[in-house]
Amino acid sequence: MTPLLIAQLGLTLVVFVGxxxxxxxxxxVERKVAAMLQQRLGPTRVxxxxxxxxxxxxxxxxxxxELRPKAADVILFALAPVISATCAxxxxxxxxxxxxxxxxxxxPEGIRLxxxxxxxxxxxxxxxxxxxxxxxxxxxxxxxxxxxLIGGLRSSAQMISxxxxxxxxxxxxxxxxxxxxxxxxxxxxxxxxFGVIPKWFVFLQPLGFLIYMTAGIAETNRAPFDFxxxxxxxxxxxxxxxxxxxxxxxxxxxxxxxxxxSAVATDLFLGGWHGPFLxxxxxxxxxxxxxGALLFFYVWMRWTLPRYRYDQLMKFGWKVLLPASVLNLIxxxxxxxxxxx
Amino acid sequence: xxxxxxFAAVAVLASLLVIAQRNPIxxxxxxxxxxxxxxxxxxxxxxxxxxxxxIIVYAGAIMVLFLFVVxxxxxxxxxxxxxxxxxxxxxxxxxxxxxxxxxxxxxxLVWALTRSGAxxxxxxxxxxxxxxxxxxxxxxxxxxxxxxxxVLILVAMVGAVVLARxxxxxxxxxxx
Amino acid sequence: xxxxxxxxxxxxxLFSIGTAGVFVRRNLITILLSVEIMLNAVNLSFVAFGxxxxxxxxxxxxxxxxxxxxxxxxxxxAIVIGLFRHRESLNPDTxxxxxx
Numbered sequence: 001m002t003p004l005l006i007a008q009l010g011l012t013l014v015v016f017v018g019x020x021x022x023x024x025x026x027x028x029v030e031r032k033v034a035a036m037l038q039q040r041l042g043p044t045r046v047x048x049x050x051x052x053x054x055x056x057x058x059x060x061x062x063x064x065x066e067l068r069p070k071a072a073d074v075i076l077f078a079l080a081p082v083i084s085a086t087c088a089x090x091x092x093x094x095x096x097x098x099x100x101x102x103x104x105x106x107x108p109e110g111i112r113l114x115x116x117x118x119x120x121x122x123x124x125x126x127x128x129x130x131x132x133x134x135x136x137x138x139x140x141x142x143x144x145x146x147x148x149l150i151g152g153l154r155s156s157a158q159m160i161s162x163x164x165x166x167x168x169x170x171x172x173x174x175x176x177x178x179x180x181x182x183x184x185x186x187x188x189x190x191x192x193x194f195g196v197i198p199k200w201f202v203f204l205q206p207l208g209f210l211i212y213m214t215a216g217i218a219e220t221n222r223a224p225f226d227f228x229x230x231x232x233x234x235x236x237x238x239x240x241x242x243x244x245x246x247x248x249x250x251x252x253x254x255x256x257x258x259x260x261x262s263a264v265a266t267d268l269f270l271g272g273w274h275g276p277f278l279x280x281x282x283x284x285x286x287x288x289x290x291x292g293a294l295l296f297f298y299v300w301m302r303w304t305l306p307r308y309r310y311d312q313l314m315k316f317g318w319k320v321l322l323p324a325s326v327l328n329l330i331x332x333x334x335x336x337x338x339x340x341x
Numbered sequence: 342x343x344x345x346x347x348f349a350a351v352a353v354l355a356s357l358l359v360i361a362q363r364n365p366i367x368x369x370x371x372x373x374x375x376x377x378x379x380x381x382x383x384x385x386x387x388x389x390x391x392x393x394x395x396i397i398v399y400a401g402a403i404m405v406l407f408l409f410v411v412x413x414x415x416x417x418x419x420x421x422x423x424x425x426x427x428x429x430x431x432x433x434x435x436x437x438x439x440x441x442x443x444x445x446x447x448x449x450l451v452w453a454l455t456r457s458g459a460x461x462x463x464x465x466x467x468x469x470x471x472x473x474x475x476x477x478x479x480x481x482x483x484x485x486x487x488x489x490x491x492v493l494i495l496v497a498m499v500g501a502v503v504l505a506r507x508x509x510x511x512x513x514x515x516x517x
Numbered sequence: 518x519x520x521x522x523x524x525x526x527x528x529x530x531l532f533s534i535g536t537a538g539v540f541v542r543r544n545l546i547t548i549l550l551s552v553e554i555m556l557n558a559v560n561l562s563f564v565a566f567g568x569x570x571x572x573x574x575x576x577x578x579x580x581x582x583x584x585x586x587x588x589x590x591x592x593x594x595a596i597v598i599g600l601f602r603h604r605e606s607l608n609p610d611t612x613x614x615x616x617x
Contacts, residue, residue: 076366120472123393130401134373137405141366141412153412160405180472345519349527356531356554360538365546372550379557386524386568391576395560398583403553403590410594411546414601439540443533450529455522469573478573479580490584497588504595507602 019092023255024054026295033299064244069144072241076142081242081249084135088256091128094121095263096183098273098284121182122174125264126167129219133159135253136221136238143241152238154310155221161317162218162225168325169212172332173201173268182264186272200271205332209269211325213294216261218317220254223302227310262294263287270294345385351378365411369404376400387468390475524565531558545597545607549590556586 028043028051035042043050068077118124133156140152177185185201192198202209218225239250266272270290273283308316355375362368376399383392469475479487531554538551560579567575597607604611 073366076370118389120389120393123390123397127393127396127401130397130405133401133405134370134408137408137412138370149412153409156405156409160402342518345523349523352527353530353534356534359550359554360534360542360547362547365544365550368547368550372553375554376557379561382524382527382561383564385519386564388564388568388576391560391564391579394580394583398587399553399557403587406590406594407546407550410598414546414598414607440537443537443540446536447530447533450533451526454525454529467571468568469571469576475573475576475580479577483577483581486581490581493588494584497591501591501595504592505598 015092016089019089019256019259020252022259023252024058026255026258026299027054027057029295030299030302033296034303037300037303058248061244061248066244066246067241069241071144073142073144076138077241078246080135080139080142081246081253082135083138084132084253085249085256087128087132087135088253088260091125091132091260092256092263094118094124094182095260095267096186096272097263097287119179119181122170122180122185122268125260126163126170129166130160130163132253132257135250139242139250140238143238145241148238148240151240154227155238158221158225158227158310158313158317159219161314162215162321165211165317165321165325166215166219168322168329169208169215170268172205172208172325172329173212175329175332175336176201176204177268182267186267186274189271190274198271198274200269202269205269205328207324207328208332209265211321211328212265212269213261213297214321215325216265217298217301218313220257220261222254222258222298224305224307225313226302227307227313258295258298259291262291262298265294266290345382348378348381348385351375352382366408369407369411373400373404376404387470389470390472521565521569525562528558528562528565531555531561543608543610545600545609546594548609549593549597552593553586553590556582 031053032042032050043053046052046056068074136159137152137156140148140150140155143149143152173185174180177188179185179188189199189201197203217223239247242250266287273287275283275286275289278285352375355371355378359368359371359375362371376395380392380395380400383389383395535551535553535555535558538554539548542548542551560582563575563579563582565575567573567578600612601607
């Protein structure tokens with residue numbers, strides 16, 4: 001058990017616990033921000049400023065009865081939330097969130113703040129995103145109920161449609177960053193032009209950033225693309241028949257997916273952990289700030305925009321977003337060729 | 342070595358269960374598990390690009406297509422009473438012949454592929470695993486097959502839409 | 518250390534399982550799944566040979582095989598849907614006459 005191994009295991013534990021806590025924090029943030037946007041107070045009773053509200057929610061969910069429809073397929077019904085939650089956490093395993101750090105000199109050499117350094121990291125994230133479709137479609141099918149089935153099929157059709165634009169926006173960044181490893185892409189965004197404007201890829205790829213965030217919101221089934229799970233439309237879509245901890249797993253998977261999409265967007269477009277004033281080993285503070293800003297944007301979108309109807313959603317994905325992402329890719333390739341890469 | 346046997350065992354077991362399962366949805370899910378094991382084997386063969394592409398294309402897209410079709414057709418069980426009661430090797434005629442033929446095939450293939458004598462140790466040559474090298478080769482030496490493949494996918498997409506379309510008369514205009 | 522023979526034997530076993538599935542099963546979708554197993558077995562032997570010979574050609578051909586398999590699965594499933602609409606059955610034995 002060398003110190004490096006202990007540090008790696010500790011890092012894995014920190015990432016896992018951090019994701020769980022971030023999902024809990026998102027519950028509170030969502031309710032407070034929604035309240036601010038709707039000019040009311042939100043949770044105030046449980047703990048100071050309602051900060052313990054997520055814990056109250058989790059305890060309530062744990063004490064609920066675990067129901068299962070009689071005609072539901074037992075194995076698939078139990079497997080679906082597991083697949084959703086697992087894919088949500090697994091995608092974060094290749095996301096770097098800090099530069100080399102030696103933990104204040106305790107380690108002989110620095111470890112990078114990334115659980116697994118794979119040199120095709122961008123593709124791995126895409127692969128795990130395509131696997132998370134199964135959690136939803138199996139949940140919809142195995143519940144053996146009309147609302148669940150329609151919600152599950154619609155939701156998975158939406159996810160696989162927006163995956164294409166997601167992938168194209170990702171490929172545009174790979175062209176500029178000249179590598180598939182997320183660490184290399186982030187390190188390509190260090191420094192600043194004229195000392196003032198940071199060399200983030202969002203300034204080189206504004207359309208790509210918009211496409212990526214839009215496709216990411218559609219991938220995580222958040223408003224305004226949350227038709228398949230909206231209460232007014234389909235009861236609760238694919239997780240209608242789930243209760244207690246299975247429902248909590250879907251809930252958790254959705255929030256962790258949001259965090260992952262924001263974290264990957266930060267790495268690809270917003271410069272990752274690079275920022276002024278702080279040394280490289282404290283870059284994770286900048287990373288958290290940027291991810292927090294994107295998550296606030298997510299919540300803001302949900303409570304501001306009306307939701308798309310399903311056919312409008314699919315039309316938008318195929319007829320607007322996909323051509324836009326292809327044009328963006330062609331323009332990026334032309335730019336890289338012209339300016340010498 | 343243990344990793345190889347682990348992945349190989351999962352792949353073989355999952356494939357056997359695919360063809361033995363009654364419920365097509367379980368077959369599709371077991372095939373996804375088999376693809377995952379094959380992806381692990383590709384990583385062992387130092388081909389990370391192929392491994393990730395396998396998950397993205399096969400397990401993430403083609404199998405979703407299969408799952409959608411199984412759900413659309415709502416086909417939980419296909420077999421008659423006869424199929425469920427009699428084991429494949431005791432069914433008459435073509436099926437028994439087919440099952441025995443598959444057994445002969447595996448014996449013959451294993452014999453043919455191990456004839457040259459197993460070299461001790463791992464692979465001698467260096468691995469080409471960088472995506473850059475693959476991409477360069479793909480777009481220069483294999484540029485023509487690449488373009489033909491894109492046309493093939495377009496044709497398949499149009500064909501699938503046309504073949505699966507419902508035969509319907511003139512549709513009712515909206516608002517009528 | 519797994520040698521080339523190990524991978525080839527595994528590929529042979531998987532190919533035979535796929536072949537057995539095509540012969541024995543009486544469900545069109547399971548037959549298509551068995552064809553996918555066969556294609557994957559062939560992919561594995563391509564990558565193994567590519568690794569043994571130290572060239573990238575194995576992986577490139579796998580790329581093309583995957584694409585062709587995707588196209589074939591799409592068209593095959595569309596045909597299955599069309600057949601199901603006519604006879605309400607996925608058993609190949611019901612499609613034994615040449616006219617609808």
